Amino acid sequence: MHRTLNAFLKRCFLFIAIVGVTTASSFADEPWPKGKPLRIFIGYTAGSATDAIARVISVDMGRILGTPVVVENRPGAGGSIAAGQMLREPADGYTVVMNSSAHAANPAMIANLPYDTLRDISAVGPIGASQFVMLTSPDSGIQSVAQAVERAKAEPGKLNYGSGGIGSGGHINGAILASATGINVQHVPMRGTPETITETIAGRLDWAFVPAPAAVPMVKTNKLRALAVGAGTRSQALPNVPSMTEAGFPKAIYTSWIGMFIATKTPRPIHDRLSAVLAEVVASPSVQEKILALGIDPLPMSTKEFDAFVAGEVKTMQQLVKSGNIRPQQ
Numbered sequence: 001m002h003r004t005l006n007a008f009l010k011r012c013f014l015f016i017a018i019v020g021v022t023t024a025s026s027f028a029d030e031p032w033p034k035g036k037p038l039r040i041f042i043g044y045t046a047g048s049a050t051d052a053i054a055r056v057i058s059v060d061m062g063r064i065l066g067t068p069v070v071v072e073n074r075p076g077a078g079g080s081i082a083a084g085q086m087l088r089e090p091a092d093g094y095t096v097v098m099n100s101s102a103h104a105a106n107p108a109m110i111a112n113l114p115y116d117t118l119r120d121i122s123a124v125g126p127i128g129a130s131q132f133v134m135l136t137s138p139d140s141g142i143q144s145v146a147q148a149v150e151r152a153k154a155e156p157g158k159l160n161y162g163s164g165g166i167g168s169g170g171h172i173n174g175a176i177l178a179s180a181t182g183i184n185v186q187h188v189p190m191r192g193t194p195e196t197i198t199e200t201i202a203g204r205l206d207w208a209f210v211p212a213p214a215a216v217p218m219v220k221t222n223k224l225r226a227l228a229v230g231a232g233t234r235s236q237a238l239p240n241v242p243s244m245t246e247a248g249f250p251k252a253i254y255t256s257w258i259g260m261f262i263a264t265k266t267p268r269p270i271h272d273r274l275s276a277v278l279a280e281v282v283a284s285p286s287v288q289e290k291i292l293a294l295g296i297d298p299l300p301m302s303t304k305e306f307d308a309f310v311a312g313e314v315k316t317m318q319q320l321v322k323s324g325n326i327r328p329q330q
Contacts, residue, residue, distance in 0.1 A: 032093065032270050037068040040260075041086050041097040043079025044164060045192030049211035049294065050079075050258055053127060054098050056290045060281040075192055077110060078102035078167030083121060083261070084114050091263040093270035096124060100211075101256040102167040104313035108321040109167035111328040117314060122271070123306045124260040125278045128296035131255060132173045132230040133215035133238065135200055136207040138222065145177075145228045145247040148207055152183035160186040162196045162205035169256030170196065170209035172317070173230040175326055177244075180251040200224060211256065212237055212295030231255045237295040257299055259306060275303045 040058060042051050054071045062069035074082035079099035083106075089095040102109075107117050115121065136142045142151065152159045163170030166189045178185055188205060190196040193214045200208045201223055209230055210218070216237045218224040228247040229235045231254065244253045260278055262271060281287055288298070301309060321328065 032273060033065055033067045035067055036094055037070050038062070038065060038093075039089075039095045040069060040071050041074045041082040041095065042071060043075060043077075043082035043097065043099050043102070044073065045075045045194055046073050047214070048164065048193040049130060049213040049296075050098055050100055052213055052294055053258055053291060053296060056294070057127065057278070057281050057287060060284060060287060061277055064277050064280065076165070078106050078165050078171075080106045080110055080113060080167075083117075086261075087115055087120055087263055089263075091265035091267075093262065093266050093274060096260055096262045096274065097121075098127070098258065098260050100130070100258050101169050101172065101313060102165070103259070103261065104310050105167040105172055105317040107314055108318040109171075109326070109328055118311055120264055121261045122264045122266075123303050123310060124262050124271070124274050125282070125303045126299040126301050126306045126309075127258045127260060127278075127282055128291055129255050129257045129299045130169070130296050131212045131235050132169055132209040133212055133219070133235070133241065134173075134177075134207055134227040134230060134244075135197075135210050135215055135218065135224040136227060137201055137203045138225050139203055140206060140225075142207065142225075142227065145244070145249055148227060149177075149181045149183055149249075151206075152181075152185050156184040157186065159206045160188050162188045162190050162199055162208040164193045164196055164211075165189045165191070169211065169254070172256075172320070173209040173252075173254040175320065176254050177230075177249065177252040179320070179323065180249060197224070216295055235295060236292070236297075258296065259299075259310070279303075 040054050042054050044050050058069040058071055074085055079102050082097050086095050086097045107113055142148045161174045163174055193210060196208050199205045212235050219226045226241040228242050228244045230244050232243055232245045234243050
């Protein structure tokens with residue numbers, strides 16, 4: 001009887017092992033995607049820089065993957081709402097999120113973030129680096145960064161600056177300027193970049209840091225005045241606008257970035273497939289031309305390098321919040 005039982009158990013274990021190997025093998029070889037749409041969650045409103053770039057790359061990603069790619073705006077809280085919603089979806093690769101450097105700032109900028117940025121979310125890959133432009137209304141009377149700082153020092157606490165939201169690149173660039181110059185100005189977080197531009201044109205914001213892709217048309221049509229590019233070098237899209245360094249504030253420079261992210265629990269073969277497709281799309285001459293026209297510079301990094309870069313950015317943002325006495329959003 002024992003021999004019969006042992007023989008039976010051996011056959012069961014052998015069957016389980018064969019099924020397990022077959023399942024793993026078939027999963028690894030299984031074509032993906034299976035005609036199901038890929039959804040890209042954007043943490044900002046339509047018309048924002050991140051939104052515009054997502055719509056550029058979605059076309060070629062859909063063509064290569066052979067499935068529709070849908071861009072969905074889930075604005076608010078520096079992209080953390082979009083990221084949180086992505087994590088509530090099945091980790092099957094059909095939902096990703098695109099975010100700016102706010103992704104790395106959120107752990108420091110937002111109290112009680114409902115997920116662990118570095119543990120729960122992994123990079124699909126980088127898309128590009130973006131500069132922010134310090135803009136003001138032509139009617140503000142502010143002609144330069146130096147004048148803005150001088151006025152803020154003369155009226156501490158009375159002036160304000162806007163950005164696309166708590167933890168956004170515009171917020172960070174403004175906070176760095178305030179910290180570097182010692183000025184006391186109020187940050188006014190808006191729902192997104194379009195709203196920030198509207199309020200700046202109306203003069204209800206004294207100045208704002210706006211992503212270059214959205215700033216360029218405003219400057220070229222004279223709807224807003226560009227005081228400086230927030231980075232250390234000039235933007236190719238605005239060659240006549242000085243960098244923050246040239247404006248006399250080298251300690252106030254900041255460069256943002258845009259990348260695509262996915263739930264860490266996503267099966268590795270699918271993750272790798274998405275990373276390869278994104279890299280192919282971003283490197284294509286036609287997409288590079290469109291991205292450059294939007295004011296986005298290349299950010300040549302592998303997925304692994306970008307993950308490490310983001311981890312370093314998280315630490316940097318934590319130090320900035322601490323040194324700048326920035327109160328996290330509750």
